[in-house]
Structure formats: structure tokens, C-alpha cells
Amino acid sequence: MTTDVSFEAGARDERALSVWAATLRFLLRNRSVQIGGGLLVLMIAIALLAPLLWTVSPTRLDTAMRLRPPGPDAWMGTDPFGRDVYSRVIYGSRISLLVGLTVAMTAALVGTVLGILAGYIRWLDGILMRVMDGLMAIPAILLAIAMIAVLGAGIGSVIIAITVPEVPRVVRLVRSIVLSVREEPYVEAAVALGTPGHLVMVRHILPNTIAPLLVQGTYICAFAILIESILSFLGAGVPPTIPTWGNIMAEGRIYFQISPWNIFFPATFLALTILSVNVLGDGLRDTLDPRLQRSV
């Protein structure tokens, strides 16, 4: 008897594993997933290996080396303070990806919790969704800038400031899924069989949100990387002592006419990273969520 149970559990594990493996294999067949995912993996590798890749410390000042053009000493030139742009750009990938991934995960998590509450508790729905409508009426960059002005500059406050405007979008998505799935016969059946509410939620409703959330999360990640660079560029983001792509560009601004590489190298990395995440998102959307395929 006991052997039977363990055998069954083992079989189920194997099947669950193969479902994930099959999904992954299915995803990897998509051209956009290949290109976007490949580029993103490369960027993540650069970010992780940054200390090995930079040639000098990204914050080392060398006044004798100000505004040098790209060459063998400094592959991407130097900035107005004589710092090595290549090393700074490599370091900047860490901040961008950290902010992008953290914002996407936090927004997805908070948004899912609120979305489920809104979809399941009727009296809360009205209040919560009005608040979300209000938040969505404030342009995301403005809301982020205002929050930074209040919270003060720093990576933590940048992450909060970018997450808050994104949460309502996730809430709406999750709520709409909960509302439609709630009426499905299999959920009704589970309720009729006396399954407790939280188990219905976790076992039968939550799995339906995974695919759309993954797609939405990817787009949020791209958007967060963009907003972070904009905030830094405007001087209202990560403090200028930390090299981020936006900060490097902000410092190169006044010297743009003499040394455009101070802007163009971080700009290229920024554009490529956002492009890779967006292309990955398009690929995930096309493979995971055929309903969304035609809308955008």
C-alpha cells in the first residue's frame, strides 16, 4: 500500500516535470523567444560577470584622461571626469536589470493579491478598482518622479516609484481572469464538492493567471528599465554616484557635441536590452496566450 502511494507520487512528479519541460521546449521553438531570450540571457550574463568584465573600477577618477575618444586604453572613451565609459556601462547593466526584474516581480505579486481580492470579494471590488482607476489616470513617469521627490533618491525608492504605477495594470488583468474563470463549470464543481474558498483560489483559479502574468511581467520589466533610465537621466532617480545608463548619459549631456560616445554607448545597451525584453514578451504572448495575439 505504502509503495503504491510513493510510486504514484513519483509518477506525478515526473509528469509535472515533463509538463514544464514540454512547455519550455514549446516556447523555445518561437523565433521571437529565441532572439529576445538569447539577447536577454547575454545581458544577464554581462551583468552577473560585470566585475570580471570591467577593465578599471567604474568609479575611478582620472583627471588626466577626461573626455578621451574610444581607443585601446578606454574601449568606449572616458567621461567628463576621466572615468572609463566601458566599465561604467558594464556596471550599469546590473542596475538596469535589477530594477527591471524587481519591479516586474513586485508589481506582479502585489497586483495578483489585489486582483484576486477584487475579483473574489464583492464589496472590496468597487473601492479597490476606483482607487486603481485613479492611479492609472496619473501618467506613469509623473507619478514616479513625484514619488522620488518625496521618498528621496535611491535604488529602493526608484523601485517603489516605478512599481506603484504598474500595479493597477496587473490588478485589472488578474481581476478580469478571476471574474471569468469563477463562472467556469469546473470551479462551480469544486465549490459544489465543498472545496474551501482558498483552495479553489490556489488550485483552480490562480494557475489560469500564470501565462498572462508572465507576458505582462515581461512588458513591465521592459518598461521599468526604460523608466529607470529616464529618471536617472532627468536627475530624479538613482543617485549620480552610482553608474547607471541614465546617469552616464546625464553626465555626458553637456559634452554631447564634443564626445557623443558618452551618450551613444549606454544608449545602445539600453535600447538593446529593452528591445530584447519586448521581443521576448511578444514571443511569449504569441505562444502562451493566443487570445491576446490579435489585440496588439
Next chain:
Amino acid sequence: MALYILRRLLAVIPVMLVVAVFVFLLIRLGPGDPAAQLAGDAATAEDIQRIRERLGLHLPIHVQFITWFGNILQGDLGMSIANNRPVSSLILARLEPTLMLTLTTIIFVVLVAVPLGAIAAWNHGRWIDRAVMAFSVLGFSIPVFVLAYILIYVFAMWLGVAPVQGFVSPTDSLYRFFAHIALPVLSLSTIYIALVARITRATVVETLGEDYIRTAYSKGVRDRDILLKHALRNSWVPVVTVIGISIAALIGGVVVTESVYNIPGLGRLTVDAVLASDYPVIQGLILVFSFTYVLINLVVDITYAALDPRIRY
């Protein structure tokens, strides 16, 4: 119809109330005492207390909110901390460049993106369609300020055909207005051209598959008339929707574009206010921008109901 308009108008009230409460709480509940910041480093405790009383900060928070909100409803957005002028007059003084930039951008986007999307849809699956889609993916991913610097580099520094910075009012010189606004509009519009072209393409492709299009073909309607009169005319609802919704992102883009091109508009005012911790100006700008966004989408919704007989509410 009248009932629908009334209902939509009423729906604006809770949204703007939430925006107002949020903007109010953000500044009041944030760390740091506004009175202490106003008073400066050399202020004594009595000075700070005096400023606090003058600003009404010693009153209970709901009383503060009601006073503040009442003033806003009368058009009084408070005083700027940085230069001691009414926020509303600061905003009015900077309104023109931003209005001109956004209006020119929206017109340009519609003129370019809708034909682009329609042509792509008409040539569905062919190289021209793939080219438009590739542009749409690229255009959607390139950050506004990156594009802005590429354009400055090519057109202002390399070719020398455009001025780098600044704004000239069209009432002063129409030619110089267009010369100065050309690069900012190009930078700002690319992402929306990408977005609107994508939506137009998707909608027209769908419409072209409808039965009545096949009927039009079979009764011998010319290709051009099928696209312009039958397909495009029935595709405008999603296109106008996406233009309305993307106004929010457009406002964000304006902040960046005005910064890069040194245009003295509301976007620059926002950045200056943040750098100076000028909270009343930040509050005023958020309220004005959000209200504009909500109002535009209200007009978009009402236009549908008024113009499209298929939409019934």
C-alpha cells in the same frame, strides 16, 4: 445618449477625487517636514512653528485636505516654494510650448501611422507588411531620449539642417516654429507611430476578413475604395482608443523630450520642480496632466457613442 454622457461625466468625479487624495497624501505623508524645508537650515523651532501655522499644517489632516481641495476647485493651486509665484500662473506661462509639441505630434502620428498600418494590412504577409512590423517592434523599444540624441547628431550636428535646441512660438515665426519643433516631434512620435500603426494594421486585417468586404469585392468595388471606404472607416474605433490611451505615455515622453531639446514647457517645469523639491508645483502639474488625460478619454468615449451607430450604451 444624454444619459450616457451624464453617466460618463459623473464617473470622472471619483477618478479625479482619488488622484487628488493621492497627490495630497503623497506630499503630506512622505518623510520630511515641508515647513522645516521651507524655513531653511538657519530656522529656529519658533520659525518652523510659525510657517506651519501659516500653511495650516497644524490642523487635522482631513481639514487640511478639504481646504486644499476647495482651493483647487476654485483654480487656486497654491504658491510655488521656489519662486513665490502662484502655481497656476507658472503652469499657464509654460503651457504653449507643451501644447504645440503634443498637438503637432498627435497630428503627425495620425498622418503617418494610419496609412502605414493600412498599407501593411493591405499587403498582409508580404515584405512591406514585415517591414512595417519590424519598424513597429524597433520603434516601440527605442527610448525617446536615445532617439532624440541620434536625431540631434544626424540632423543638427552632422548635416547641420536643424537647430539643436529651443522653442519659437508659431505666432512669432511659423517657419522657425517648424524648424525648432521638427526634431522633438520626430523623437516623440516614433513610439506612437509604432503603436498606432500596429493597432491599425491588426484592425484592418481583421476587417478585411469580414463578409461585407467579400461582398464589396464580388460586386466589383475598386480595391482603393474597399480599403479607404469599407475597411479603414470601420477600423477607427480601436485606433482612436489607442490614441486616447497613449496620451498618458505621450505626457511622459514630453517630460523627456523637453529636457533634451531645452523646450521651456510643462515637462521642463516638472523636472525643475522635482530638483527644487517644489511640492506645490509638482502637485499642480500632476493634477493638470491627469485631468487632461481623463478629459481626453472622456471625449473619445463620447465621440464613439455619438458617431458610431453600432455602439449602444
